[in-house]
Amino acid sequence: MVRGKSTKGREELIAKLQALPHRPGVYRMKDGEGRVIYVGKAKDLHNRVRSYFVGSGDGRPQFEALVRQIRDFDYIITDSEREALVLEAHLIKELKPKYNITLKDDKKYPYLKLTREPFPRLLVTRRLEKDGARYFGPYTDVKAMKRTLELVRRLFPLRNCNHRLPERPPERPCLNYQIKRCLGPCRGDVDPEDYDKVVRQVELFLKGRGSQVERILEDWMWEAARNLDYERAAELRDRLEDLRRTLSRQKVASPTPADWDAVGVFRDDEEACGVVLEVREGKVLDRKHYFIGGVMGKPPEEVMSAFLRQFYLDALEVPPEVHLPCPPEDEEELTEWLSEKRGGRVVLKVPQRGDKVRLVEMAAKNAEWLLVERRFKRERLREEAPYSVRALQRDLHLERPPRRIEAVDISTTQGSDAVGSLVCFVDGRPRKSEYRRYRIKTVEGQDDFAMMKEVVSRRFRRLLEEGRELPDLLLVDGGKGQLSSALEALRELGIEDQPVVGLAKRLEEVYLPGIPDPQNIPKGSASLRLLQQIRDEAHRFAVEFHRKLRAKRVLTSELDGIPGLGKVKKEALLKRFGSVRSIREASPEELQEVPGIGPKLARKVLEHLRGEDAN
Structure with missing residues (x-):
């Protein structure tokens, strides 16, 4: 249907x-x-x-x-x-x-990039380009990526300068060369072929092939010793020992040196976290995670399928095996796609026992912990007031941070179509569901002070009647007069401890109750900017309502006094034509298309508006 x-x-x-x-x-x-x-x-x-x-x-x-x-x-x-x-x-x-089902934090995570140039460098980038460079990642844990980068620069003496080599070498080598962290291609101390061998080691290390790098370094060390190049042999020995210490700290996931991924997903309410533990040569190389939204009510197979598709969409490497807690939806199509992406057979498995089951369970535990941590951070941010709110508390000497601020403004043209507006900001952000408009009912003529008193009185009386909490701060648009009117309204309601502040437009002066002179708040301060933002929003909201009422009154008045044309038919005409001018320019036949407007009434409307015979 x-x-x-x-x-x-x-x-x-x-x-x-x-x-x-x-x-x-x-x-x-x-x-x-x-x-x-x-x-x-x-x-x-x-x-x-x-x-x-x-x-x-x-x-x-x-x-x-x-x-x-x-x-x-x-x-x-x-x-x-x-x-x-x-x-x-x-x-x-x-x-x-x-x-x-979508990745909630689907931002551009960083990659490590081995550049394509005569003497390559290892850089951090967030863009994948078809430039012949080799990329590794993405790294969802940026701190872990930085540790990896530092480790690579300690183990492998690649250059990290920005000089164009060999065309534009520097006048003298940098500190990295002096402390043996760079082979010195700028001095011509290394053959491009030997430099490329180190680049190949970096590539193997980043791919999780640490044991291959270990064997290569050991072969080079003994070769240097046989050639009586003891300084070179000692340098390679130190690098080999550093590498072995690094590899020994990696968690062994399997006794066999295989490559596979273990995937775990933890769900709670409408969001979830997916974790992939990357196992290379039997050791856990990296942990990647993404938060997932839109999972409520979705079966586990659908969630798993959606996560795998979005995770491996940008993955630079797919292992031959992916171990899962449950089979995904569209398993056959997923397997075929991953195999094509890898350039070889990929198998999706749900392990039943052994090391792989334990690692899948570990991935799920990591996912649970990450989701709990994310929610804890989010709740802590909610509890902590933003800086601008805390700055306002400091500058106005308030007892507590004004996390909820309500502001009142008045708009009128020489006392006609007078309206008031109330806007609400929570933690420095507008909460438009709490905005309110008021038509001034008790004040005749141009009396801004009395209008301010009426709006404040109506708002706070309503809050008291409904048993709702009062705002942490009331902001009135104006100086001492408007502030006094707001305070008088609050006193009449028996409210004595409500924080109130006035912000005068002309010099952006801030007035507090009981203090005749304006407060000296620095013009560029975060607290004053917040007050100005809220005051300007209250003004915009009031002016918008005032103009709407005035336009409606002007439009309606021109249609008054036409016999047989009541409120419903007026509104129907205005809705159909949009303005009195369009009604005036319409033909009698066009007016008759509006429900309730017959030939006789159509002629009367046009005669009234044109002041002439409508025929």
Whole structure:
């Protein structure tokens, strides 16, 4: 059933459904504003997309919520299910649809890059380029990546300067050369072929082939000793010992020197964390993790499939085995895609016993800990007031941080269409659900002070009646007069300890109760900027409401006094034509298209507006 569309819209959507091809591909569901809210893949687009509109669904609340919002769709045909799987992962990563499982922290993580130049360097980058360089990563733990970089620079004497070699060498070598952390290509002390051997060692080390590097260094050491080059042999011995200490600290995951990944996922409520432990030569080389959103109500197989697709989409290396806690959805297509990406056979396994089960469980424990840590940090940030709020507490000498600030402003034109606005900021950010508008009811003429008193009185009386907490700070737009009016309103309500501050526009002066002179708050301070931001937002909100009322009054007044034209018909005319000017320029026949406007009334309206015969 096609929901929420006009008759014409339903007919168009039904026609699109009937025209769907029986081919594999990817489809994108859109809401009423044209936003993509879900991306899916299908073996048969015709059958799969139609299933959203025909039948009773799969019983999940998320599915029902998705279907209720669908207003349109489009699709891309692919040659195979494997192509559809990859394209779906790319589109989900790019569009981040509301109802898909997505990586929540899908930012650009850093890579290590071995440059392509006569004497390569190892650099940090966040962009993958087709420049012939070799890339390693991405590293989801940036601190761990920095430790790896420092370790490589200690073990392998590559240069890290920015000079173009050999064309533009420096006048003298740097400190790294003096302390034997660089082979000195700028001095011509190393042959490009020998330098490339060290580059190859770095590449092997970063790929987890530490034991190969160990064997190479040992061979070189004994060769130097046989050639009586004892200084070179001693240097290689020291590097070999450093490497062995590093390798001994790596956790042994398996007695056999195999390459595989262990994947664990921990779910809680609507989010999850996925962890991949990369095992190379039987040792845990790295731990990568991503946080996942949109998992509530989704089966484990679907979550696992979505995580694997998005994790390996940008992976530079795929091992021959991936061990999982449960089989993923679309296992056959995933295996085929990963095998193609690796350039060799890849097997997805659910281990039942032994080292691999323990490592999968360890990955899940890591995922649980990371998710708990993330929530703890988030809650701690919520508890800690932002700097601008703490600065405001300091500068206004408040007892506690003003985490909730409400501001009041008045807008009027010579006393007509007078309105008040109230805006609310929590932790320095606007909370628009708490904004309120007020029509001034008790004040005649231009009396800003009395209007301020009325708005403050109405707002705080309502808070008291509903038993809600009062704001940490009330900001009034104006100087001593507006501040006194707000305080008088609070006293009449029996509120004596409410912090209130006034901010006058002309010189941006800050006034506090009981202090006749403005406070000396530095003009560039974070606290004053926050007050100005809140005051300006209250002013904008008030002016917007005032202009809306004034425009409505002006429009309505021109249609007053026409016999037979009541409030409902006035509003219908204005809704249809948008302005009195458009009504005036319309023909009698066009006016008659509005419900309730007959030929006689149409002529009366035009005669009234034009001051002439409407025929």
